[in-house]
Amino acid sequence: MFVIASALSKRCAQNGLRPFDPRRDSKPVIELIAVAFGDRLGPAGQAALAEMRRIVRWDSLLRWFYWPGASGVMPARGFVWVEEGRVVGNASLRRAPGWGGFLIGNVAVHHDWRGRGIAGELVEAALGEVATRDGRWVGLEVRADNQVARRLYERLGFREVGRTVHMLRPAGLPLVCSPPSHFPLRRGRCRDSTSLVKLVHAIVPEPLRPLLELRRRDYQLGWEHTLDCWLDGRREVWWVIEEHGTICGAVQALRERGRRPDRLKVLVALEHSGRFETVLVQQGVASLRGGSEKIIETVLVSPTLPLVQALKEVGFQRERVLIQMKR
16 A cells, blocks of 8 residues: 555656756657647758757767757757656747847647646746846747747737748759849858848847847858858858948858758848849859759748749748747
């Protein structure tokens, strides 16, 4: 009788909220994310999930991969919700380097346990952790069509600060060739770095920059950045349009490793909207082996009609809209 009571007590003690433990929780959290989000993860999310599964298989190396800086794909610190020894809820929490705040992600609850307030408990636990670590703000992203989650976050004090439109170009579409050479288009150079940062700041509203984790080093062209990309298994090229000594538009074509989608980033100064979108999109896709081999993903922070139209002309389709919220 004592043995049965002890076992029941131990099981009850395992229920509810507790901090995320990378050694025992990584695998169940990964599977929870797969079940909770399903095909809504998109190609990039699915590829990241596959990477996490491969890492977890190497249990002896898990601790090395978990520490910050060792890997960007493993679940971050945070909290899990356990029922009968099974992880049914998760909320990740990580610091936004250089911005004085924290980001909450992967808020997931198993379908069988939804509607019981678990998501709210997880997010409130994350907010409490931020308070103890003197975080100045907390941010997160949510799909625009997820009304339940949006209402929860609003009730907890989060407010919308921006939206991003995510578009995909499927693999296997016809090759895209470089645009005619009469356009003032050239390869990006090291001296363009400061101008690219200014261009990004002109396009992305200031309140949104911390949530998108904009970093100056991502726009620092030169051999050091090229070497970093090469060591990470990626290939990057920038093209810019310059008029009268001012960069009016730019495109980054990034070939990702493995099954991750390639990425395209198109920047056009608002005062030049409608002039350069088509040439930049064509050059960017052409730089990614013509865009025929892999899926290409692009994220639009301030989508204009000419840019959206230029992307659609080469086969891009809208995948989702994410809302960035801050507290």
